[in-house]
Amino acid sequence: MDTHGHGHDAGHGHGEPTSFWRKYVFSVDHKVIGIQYLITSFLFLLVGFGMMMLMRYQLAWPSPPDDFDPEKMSLVRSTIAKIFGDKMEYGFMRPDFYNQLGAMHGTIMIFLGVVPLGVAAFGNYVLPLQIGAPDMAFPRLNMMSYWVYLVGGIVMMSSYFAxxxxxxxxxxxxxxxxxVAPPGQTVWCIAMVIIITSSLLGSINFIVTTLNMRAKGMTLGRMPVFVWAQLVTAVLLLLAFPVLEAGALLQLLDRVAxxxxxxxxxMMYGSTVFPAAGGGNPILWQHLFWFLAHPEVYVLLLPAMGIVAEIIATNTRKPLFGYREIVGSMVLIGILSFVVWAHHMFLSGMRTSLANLFxxxxxxxxxxxxxxxTCxxxxxxxxxxxxxxxxxxxxAFLPMFGIGGLTGLPLGFAPTDLHLHDTYYVIGHFHYVVAPGSLAALMGATYYWYPKMFGRKMNETLGKIHFWMTIVPMNFIFFPMLFQGMWGMxxxxxxxxxxxxxxxxxGWSVIMLFAACVLLLGQIPFLWNFFWSLRHGEIAGENPWNATTLEWACPSPPPHGNFVTPPEVHRGPYEYSVPGHKTDYWPQDEAA
Amino acid sequence: MIKEDWGFQTGLPEAASSYAPNIDWLMNVLHVVMIGIFVVWGVYFIYCLVAYRARDGHTGTYHQTGEKASFIPDGLILAFEMWLILAFGIPIWASVKQSTPPPSESNNIHVIAQQFAWNIHYPGPDGKFGRRDVKLVSASNSIGLDESDPASKDDIVTINQMSVPLGKPTILQMTSKDVIHDFWVSNFRNKQDVVPGLNTNLWFEPTKTGKFEIACAQLCGLGHTQMVGNVFVKTPEEFDEWQKSQVAEKAGTASAAGAVAPSENRS
Known part of the structure; x- marks a missing residue:
């Protein structure tokens, strides 16, 4: 499986850009695109988080108490009332506004936040470095996928003005x-088609890059787990997303054509029969949607697993346990993820005997x-x-994902799902997977690869404050959801x-609001740290963590074309504490 | 800040249907096992963090053992899950969702959901449902009941308030007029999507008299939260009496108005 080492000029055929626009904005360099994705997706995560704060505020005190006095509103309530006008009169949310925020929180967090962060940002930045490539296989396609994503995100947000x-x-x-929903939904369909197109462009690029651009000696069995995770993820995106793209187009046609x-x-709408009613089946949408959206769950998860494997190997100073088992399991997860979608639909009216299969x-x-x-x-x-x-x-990812995975058991099990389906138990379950699970891993990745991206380390003290103020409040938000759902909310x-x-x-909702406020405050040290360290962080050097994989074998930040000389790989990715070796790490490219 | 009637409950709400104890038993077994796995796993996790922390004179070990043994937990989990599926999953699911008690020995009700209400259609003493037609739907006839059908004569239609007798199963045959709704009574441990263009079923046999809340569990629009109702489980005598009074009332309204009008929103 060895491929030729790609020299910079031979490999991807674009020279180093000179103008500011070409270098930092319309760049075809995978590193710049990765950072563009990083910043954009963090911005979307903040927007989605802000919507969540408003919803949690609403849920803590959903309606005015009997002795409510508009003259004596708290500062927070009167400010919110002022900002949102009739959408939140006296700071109490109109139900349609709640539904809007709910729909957008989910859409933004998944399609514009976590997936672009895990796949596009870190995948773009790290994957070519880890396989010793000078860039992605199709740099222009790569640039296009970012700009299409950005347009999709902007179109999605613009639905606010519908x-x-x-x-x-x-x-x-x-x-x-x-x-039958208001026009904002048309915008959703269009934006989804755009966002999915961007993901498809990206996934093709990732697959081709991984298969064709590996440095000499980088066999599949020597690829870091993160690269494997990205490869499986890209295949999932490629096979699952077109189904939703088609589904969204059909929904668009139902709405406008x-x-x-x-x-x-x-089918009636209000007091009359809906004009276009006839022949269709609402459950078809659920099949098309979940055929994407369950693999999508693993798209959220696999890059996080890859990141955690990298960080753990580096910081335990020993080889990863069961490299083959991990990689094999990831591939198996990828395959199986295509045959589980209807567990979202046990109660949809689908044939009941199908439940046993799923x-x-x-x-x-x-x-x-x-x-x-386990590994x-x-x-x-x-x-x-x-x-x-x-x-x-x-x-933290390990026990948090553990809770997320374990709580999936009673949901995936049809008889108990009868009670738990569509309750807060579901919300608690998947937030454990995605927030203190995937998102925590992605924050870890930010601290881990920041020195490579910007040449300086982030501050450790602020980082630890950020860590505790993130993981602890998240548990106080998501664990009570399991109680609420179990009770039937x-x-x-x-x-x-x-x-x-x-x-x-x-009562739990009030606690969850306070925890959410702490979580919000806890992100301030992170933001501060991110920008402050750009100029003032400790200088990192090539390999600040004494790690073995190839991204640490080029300068920080890597120049255009990444490697000064094309690297050659001599061993597996996690050779730590090898007996008899002079240091406790043995980089993949170090000659024996 | 926290109202008097707000609480911090954990666990399951009161069980009130014949199959609820089975589902609760399964729920409890699953959670005991989940907590067990998490604790065992967590103890080992913390042990590792302490025992293998970096410190002076301590280095990582290159050679590791037990790669084959690490498949043991995977195998155990797989075996446990397959046992659960075969021993409980399939049988309980089959008894709740794949089979229905014989309609002739049950209380049969049609539920016609709409934004944002539950129309409850009873066949009345004759046990026959009158014909429904979407063309007849109007403000005063929310389910489009064809009053010219003889079977409709003693049919009862209520909104959001469902009365059922204790001691025999109730079978709901449900459909929706507009979007997807979901009929859900937490105390019965069962829910079912109510889909336009489809008939879906849900049956339950109540084990307690009292009032239990119906909620809509599938987002159905602005009024989703308010799409609530109650199931009143009555003793058979109370139920018969209630049914008689409803039929009498309907006949009274019909003759008083000189025209056919359905009964509305009574419980």
């Missing part, structure tokens, strides 16, 4: 609610996930563990207290 505002049918946009792919006969596949996919987690845990055994900030985030309720059976668990 009549009745943002889309409001949930991030899942179930038909036929989404068909009078078709009825998702609209059944005699319960079995769903519980089977937990096995490779357990295997990865990462056993990797700690026999190590000499350094507790720096990236390592703290990587270590539904998701997507603008005012849960209107349903009397929710009142016995409503």
């Amino acid at each position: 009549p009745d505002g943002f889309p409001q049918s949930g991030w899942t946009s179930y038909a036929p609610l989404s068909i 009078g078709t009825s792919f998702y609209i059944p006969k005699d 319960v079995t596949t769903t519980l089977t996919i937990s096995v490779p996930s357990v295997a990865v987690l 990462l845990l056993l990797s700690l055994r026999g190590g000499a563990i350094r507790f720096n900030t990236p390592m703290l985030f990587a270590l 539904d998701r997507r309720l603008a005012d849960p207290t209107l349903q009397w059976h929710n009142l016995p668990v409503q």
Whole structure:
């Protein structure tokens, strides 16, 4: 599988740009594009987080108490009321605005935040470096995928200016609610088509780069786990996303062209029969959507697993436990993720006997996930563990993803899903996977690769403050959701207290709001650290963590074309503490 | 800041249907195992963090053992899950969702969901449902009941308030007029999407009298939160009496108005 080392000029055929625009804005350099993705997706994460803060505020005190006095509103409440006008009169949210924020929080966090951060930002920056390539295989396509993504994101946000505002049918946009929804939903469909196109461009590029651009000696079996994770992720994106793209186009046609792919006969809207009603099936949308969206869950997760494996190997100073088992499990997760989608649909009206099949596949996919987690845990055994900030985030990923995975069990199991489906238990479950799971890993990745990107390390003290103020409050937000869901509180309720059976668990929502405020404050040291360290951080040098993989074998930050001389790989990715070697790390490119 | 009736409950709400104990048992087994796995795993995790922390004179070990043994937990989990599926998953699912009690021995109800209300259609004493037609839907006839059908004569239609007798199963045959809704009573441990263009079923046999809340569990628009109702589980005698009074009331309204009008929003 050895390929020729690609010299800079021979490999990708674009010279070093000279103008500012070409170098930093319309750049074809994978590193610049990676950083563009990094900053853009962090901005979207902040927007999605802000929406979540408003929703948590609403959920803590959903309606005015009996003795409510508009003259004596708290400063927070009166400020919110002033900013949002009639959307939040007296600081209490209108239900349609709640639905808008709910739909947008999900859409932004998944499609514009975590996936671009995990796949496009770190994938773009790190993957070519780790395989010893001078750039991605298709640099112009790479640039295009970023700009298409940015346009998609802007179009998505612009739905705010549509009549009745943002889309409001949930991030899942179930038909036929989404068909009869206000115009913001049309914008959602268009934006999704654009965003998906961007992902497809990116995924092709990742696959080709990984398969064709590896340095001499970089066999598949010597690729770092992060590269494997990106490769499997890219294949998932390539195969799953077109289905949703088609689904979104059909939804768009139903909305604007009078078709009825998702609209059944005699469907009414208000007091009349919906004009286009006839022939369609609302459950078709759910199949198309979840056929993408379940692999999508693993798109959120696999890069995080890859990152955690890198950070753990570096900071335990020993080889990763079970490299082949981890890689094999990731491939297996990728394959199985295509046959579990209907576990979201046990109660959809789908044929009930199908549930048994999907319960079995769903519980089977937990096995490779357990295997990865077991290997990462056993990797700690026999190590000499350094507790720096990236390592703290990587270590936190393990138990947090553990909770996320375990709580998936009663949901994937159809008889218990009867009770838990569409409750806050689901929300708690997937937020454990994505927030203190994936997102924590991505924050760890930011601290870990920052020195490579900017030549300086981030501050450790601020990093540790950020860590504790992130992981602890997240648990106080997401764990009570499991209690609320178990009690039967539904998701997507603008005012849960209107349903009397929710009142016995409503108290938790107040705690969750306070935890969310701490979480918000906890991000300030991170932002400060990120910008302050650009100029004032400790100078990093080529290999600040004494790591073995190839991204540490080029200057920090790497120049255009990355490697001064094309690297040659002599060994596997995690040769730490090799007996008899002069240092406790043995870089992949170091000649024997 | 926290209202008097708000609480910090954990666990499951009161169980009130015949199959709820099975589901609760499974829920508890799963959670005990989950907590068990997490604790064992967490103890080892913390042990590793302490025992293998970097310190002077301590180095990482290159050679590692137990690669094969690491498949043991995977195998155990797989075996446990397959046992759960075969021993409980498939049988419980089959009894709750794949089979329905014989309609002739059950209380049959049609549920017609709409934004944002539950229309509850009872066949009345004759046990026959009148014909429904979307063309007949109007402000006063929310389900489009064809009053010219003889079977409709004693049909009862209520909104959001469902009365069912204790001691025999109730079978709901549900459809939606507009978007997807989801019929859900937490105390019965069962829910089911209610889909336009489809008929879906949900059955339950209540085990307690009392009032239980119906919520819509599938986002259905602005009024989703308010799409609530109640199931009143009555003793068979109370139920018969309630049914009689409803039929009488309907007949009374019909003759008083001199025209056909459905009963509305009574419980």
